[in-house]
Amino acid sequence: MLAAEWNDWRWQSRNRIRTLEQFERVMVLSDVERAALVQGGTPLPTGVTPYYMSLIDPLDPNQPLRKTVVPSTAEFVRTAGEADDPLGEDDHSPVPGLVHRYPDRVLLLALDFCTTYCRYCTRSRVVGHGEIVANETRLEQAFDYLRRTPQVRDVLISGGDPLALSEERLDWILGSLRGIPHIEFVRIGTKMPAVLPQRITPSLCRMLRKHHPLWMSLHFLHPDECTPEAERACARLADAGIPLGSQTVLLKGVNDDVDTMTRLVHRLLRMRVRPYYLYQCDPLSGSAHFRTSVDKGLEIIEGLRGHTSGYAVPTYVIDAPGGGGKVPLQPNYLVGRDGDDVVVRNFEGKSFRYPDPLTAGPSLGGDRRPSPARLSEAAEAATCSSG
Numbered sequence: 072m073l074a075a076e077w078n079d080w081r082w083q084s085r086n087r088i089r090t091l092e093q094f095e096r097v098m099v100l101s102d103v104e105r106a107a108l109v110q111g112g113t114p115l116p117t118g119v120t121p122y123y124m125s126l127i128d129p130l131d132p133n134q135p136l137r138k139t140v141v142p143s144t145a146e147f148v149r150t151a152g153e154a155d156d157p158l159g160e161d162d163h164s165p166v167p168g169l170v171h172r173y174p175d176r177v178l179l180l181a182l183d184f185c186t187t188y189c190r191y192c193t194r195s196r197v198v199g200h201g202e203i204v205a206n207e208t209r210l211e212q213a214f215d216y217l218r219r220t221p222q223v224r225d226v227l228i229s230g231g232d233p234l235a236l237s238e239e240r241l242d243w244i245l246g247s248l249r250g251i252p253h254i255e256f257v258r259i260g261t262k263m264p265a266v267l268p269q270r271i272t273p274s275l276c277r278m279l280r281k282h283h284p285l286w287m288s289l290h291f292l293h294p295d296e297c298t299p300e301a302e303r304a305c306a307r308l309a310d311a312g313i314p315l316g317s318q319t320v321l322l323k324g325v326n327d328d329v330d331t332m333t334r335l336v337h338r339l340l341r342m343r344v345r346p347y348y349l350y351q352c353d354p355l356s357g358s359a360h361f362r363t364s365v366d367k368g369l370e371i372i373e374g375l376r377g378h379t380s381g382y383a384v385p386t387y388v389i390d391a392p393g394g395g396g397k398v399p400l401q402p403n404y405l406v407g408r409d410g411d412d413v414v415v416r417n418f419e420g421k422s423f424r425y426p427d428p429l430t431a432g433p434s435l436g437g438d439r440r441p442s443p444a445r446l447s448e449a450a451e452a453a454t455c456s457s458g
Contacts, residue, residue: 077121080270084186084235087118094141098129107142113357114155115195117142118188123266126295135293135325139189145360146190152392153356155196159394168203169213172394176225176256179213181205181244183231187266189290191320191361193353193390198231205240214247221253227288229260234270238278245282257282260318262290268304276311283312289344291317293326297338309343316347319385321371323352327363329374336375336383346385348397353390365389365400373402377418 076082088094091108100108108117119127119140127141128134156162163172170178183194183203192198203209217223226248233241248254263270279285287308291297309315317339319326326332336346349372352362368387375384388397406414412424 078269080267080272083120083122083267083269086121087186088121088124089116089118097124098127098137098141100141101132101143103143103145104132104141107144107146110144110147113142113146113195115142115146115188115190115192116199118186118199120186120267122269122300123187126298133324135322135331136295138325139191139292139322140187142190143360146357148359149356150359153354153358154392155356157353157355157392158193158390159392160194163394166212166216167209169216171216171220171223172396175222176227177217177223179226179228179244179248181210181228181230181233181241182236184235185230185232185262186235186270187262189262191322191352191355191358193355194231195355203231205236205244210244210247214251217248217251217254224253225256225258226254227258227260232261232263233259234261234263234275238275242278242281245279245285249282256284256286258286258288260288260290264289264301264304264308265291265296268298268300271304271307273307276307276313279308279313280311286314286316288347289315289317290319291335291339291344292319292322293331294334294338297335297342302342305342305344315342315344317344317385318348318350319346320350320352321363321368321387322361323363325361327367327371329371332371333375333379333383336379336385340380340383346383349385349387351387351389351400354392369400369402372400373418376402 088097091105094100094104094108107113123136123140127137131137160170160172160178163170165171168180170180172178180197180203182205183198183200185198188199197203217226228244233244236244245257248257289305305315319335321327326335332349339346349368351365351368352358354362372384372387387400389400390396391398404416406416406422408414408427409424411426411428413427415423415425417423
């Protein structure tokens with residue numbers, strides 16, 4: 072294989088590992104992996120880029136990255152509380168491919184294609200079926216809705232993976248959004264720097280920087296994804312002036328311990344990516360084998376808080392089932408109140424008092440700011456005294 076082919080993101084996309092025969096050529100499948108590939112029939116298709124496959128241990132079915140992209144029969148087990156659309160996105164979709172769940176922001180599904188499919192994907196009911204395509208007719212419906220909805224100021228472009236689009240098509244989407252006066256803020260959600268860093272080309276970055284202010288939410292799961300290639304991709308995006316944040320899903324047997332999460336967030340900061348959200352895994356149909364307890368997530372946040380930089384500590388959230396939105400969760404650092412003090416607990420478990428009287432202090436009345444005339448008098452007095 073020529074290096075030029077390996078480094079061509081289109082070649083990587085065309086040569087994804089998708090079938091039982093392809094998987095068997097590059098790894099020794101476990102019984103549950105082989106059975107899942109033979110049976111098929113899950114809503115979520117299978118696809119792994121050659122680059123990402125090179126990060127996977129071909130002999131160890133318990134390797135964290137392998138668990139996230141190679142199907143297993145656990146996906147066919149549905150447990151209580153799970154749903155195909157756990158976040159109720161379809162109920163908040165005024166036009167095809169647009170989700171309006173929060174008052175001032177929307178989710179725009181640009182397409183349903185990913186170069187690599189995560190087995191815990193919340194949108195497994197949608198992605199990979201070719202039903203959501205980036206054609207002008209569908210997207211113009213979304214743009215028309217946004218033009219008629221002035222309270223929306225923030226658009227997150229996701230999918231599928233928007234960076235799987237051609238630069239020309241993505242440029243048109245971003246330009247169309249920028250042409251709507253009340254759209255102040257555009258974000259792109261992508262996993263490309265982790266699964267296909269070759270996609271982050273200089274020409275892509277030149278196009279993206281035309282559409283500032285533009286932010287990017289990256290999806291990193293594990294420190295093994297933070298390769299030199301991923302670091303170069305993030306550097307190109309950061310050098311193009313795009314702030315980068317990582318959204319990590321907490322997954323059993325993948326990243327559900329303090330050491331792994333600490334190594335991940337430290338690597339991300341070195342790559343100029345701010346750990347933003349740590350998601351509790353959504354109760355998607357067939358996801359029980361991935362979901363940890365909420366206590367495990369709180370344990371990890373407590374293991375980070377105070378033991379590393381605050382920039383390295385993501386916000387732990389549950390995306391409330393049924394469309395309730397993101398709910399932040401934190402360990403209980405507020406012990407309670409004692410008289411006019413609140414009692415707080417620090418990362419070492421020690422208690423401290425902070426003065427917080429229940430009754431307000433003496434009123435100073437009116438606007439506390441000195442008037443321009445008072446400031447002028449003070450300045451004149453100071454000049455006279457110094458003269």
